[in-house]
Amino acid sequence: MTTDAAAPESAPPAVPAVGPVAGSPAGPSAGPDVRPDARSARTTEALRVAILRLAAGQHVDRLSVAQIAAAANIHRVTFYDHARSPSALLARVMRDELDAVRAEYLASSYVRAHSLAEAVRHTSMAVATLVDSHSAIFEHLLAEHSRTTAHDLLAPHFEASVAALIADRSAAVPHTTDAQARLTQAAPDETAPDETELARAELARAELARTALAKYVAYGSVGAIEVWFAAGTVPAAGGATGAGAGAGRDPEAYYALIEPLLPRWLVA
Secondary structure (H helix, E strand, C coil), X not given: CCCCCCCCCCCCCCCCCCCCCCCCCCCHHHCHHHCHHHHXXXXXXXXXXXXXXXXXXXXXXXCCHHHHHHHHCCXXXXXXXXXXXXXXXXXXXXXXXXXXXXXXXXXXHXXXXXXHHHHHHHHHHHHHHHHHXXXXXXXXXXXXXXXXXXXXXXXXXXXXXXXXXXXXXXXXXXXXXXXXXXXXXXXXXXXXXXXXXXXXXHHHHHHHHHHXXXXXXXHHHHHXXXXXXXXXXXXXXXXXXXXXXXXXXXXXXXXXXXXXHCCHHHHC
């Protein structure tokens, strides 16, 4: 199958064709990098490099599987072993990078050594820095109305992060702990069924409130990061303008934008 995609000016390192060759089982002389897990890791990295570079050049929805496979030096069929579409591949790559940020700053060991407010602040700024590091990709996502949006890439991460914080800090979340306490203190069903059922109903409502809160904070944070991103870069010292003159978007400015809007239990 051929593709009309032009060869990129700076292609990623070539990755040998993956997939077993009939009648040629790997032997000791083949080396460790022919193992299936090693081949898969090499292909995953090649695809990561390819999608980030190509999506920086045009909206990801305009990319074809053939283009990405050619850039990663893999067979088109192999692409589908890793993702169902270019946008799904980009979403996975971004999710992995965002999850690494969450793991670093919202891990229990970090929160124990710092206040929750500091963990939220550092996480928010790290996400903003990550978004700005992929500015070309997000510029396409925000400039064009297409199937894949910045919200698609960011909202699941924000929602999962807030949900994890709520689960870890439930005692500080209003209206979510009284029901659990009442259920714990309630008598067994056979002696006080009405009281227990009432506590369970309240607990279900509290769980619904936690889910709604996670989405509320997450979607608002994504909207704010879109506003912050669209505001542009910080002018360079001396007021210089033009290509390369900017110092990048300021992650502190992003946190300053959202901090007054976040629930007090999250940043107190």
